[in-house]
Amino acid sequence: MQKKRAFFKEAVKNIKTSGTIVPSSKYLIKKMLKTVDFSNTKIVVEYGSGNGIITKEILKKLDKNGKLICFEINNEFYNHLLKINDSRLIVVNESSENINLVINKLNIIEVDCIISSLPLTNIPDQISINILKQSYLQLKKNGVFLQYQYSLTYFKKLKEIYKNVDLEFEIRNLPPAFIYICKKI
Numbered sequence: 001m002q003k004k005r006a007f008f009k010e011a012v013k014n015i016k017t018s019g020t021i022v023p024s025s026k027y028l029i030k031k032m033l034k035t036v037d038f039s040n041t042k043i044v045v046e047y048g049s050g051n052g053i054i055t056k057e058i059l060k061k062l063d064k065n066g067k068l069i070c071f072e073i074n075n076e077f078y079n080h081l082l083k084i085n086d087s088r089l090i091v092v093n094e095s096s097e098n099i100n101l102v103i104n105k106l107n108i109i110e111v112d113c114i115i116s117s118l119p120l121t122n123i124p125d126q127i128s129i130n131i132l133k134q135s136y137l138q139l140k141k142n143g144v145f146l147q148y149q150y151s152l153t154y155f156k157k158l159k160e161i162y163k164n165v166d167l168e169f170e171i172r173n174l175p176p177a178f179i180y181i182c183k184k185i
């Protein structure tokens with residue numbers, strides 16, 4: 001599963017929910033995570049962890065007392081993520097739509113940062129909007145919501161929710177990707 005071929009096979013089989021056929025590039029991951037102040041970040045949520053390529057990089061940077069809660073609906077990817085041996089990691093086989101339920105169950109008050117690989121444009125609009133609104137509610141003040149996408153379709157919708165949205169672009173990814181950096185002010 002670590003290999004790109006295994007990701008490709010599973011992603012193609014579920015192209016509607018995976019939204020891609022290759023995992024994120026190291027350049028995209030580096031650019032995304034550079035925007036997070038890990039010295040001030042303890043509780044991180046990741047949406048759509050896939051084969052864990054971003055998950056492992058988050059864990060490298062996360063505080064030793066931190067927590068990373070990963071949402072993944074694909075059973076193959078979920079089972080693969082369970083093999084990552086790190087006591088700070090919690091993997092749930094749930095849709096990101098249920099962030100409020102999962103966070104409450106874990107007795108977490110608020111989240112510092114959400115890092116999303118969800119293919120928002122493949123998900124029904126109402127569900128995507130619901131996920132974005134729920135995410136906003138779970139974030140602490142000054143918390144950050146990060147999302148990469150292959151188009152700017154969601155820029156306006158994110159701006160309506162977060163007001164403060166910055167944009168980065170990474171060409172060294174297949175396909176090249178925009179990164180939305182949304183701050184809860």
Ligand SMILES: C[S@@+](CC[C@H](N)C(=O)[O-])C[C@H]1O[C@@H](n2cnc3c(N)ncnc32)[C@H](O)[C@@H]1O
Binds near residue numbers: 023051053071095
């Ligand atoms: C574009 S892939 C990203 C994989 C990996 N994070 C990366 O960047 O290479 C999107 C992932 O989101 C997952 N996914 C799609 N809809 C989801 C949802 N509602 N909740 C949680 N995960 C979801 C898919 O199963 C897939 O693994």
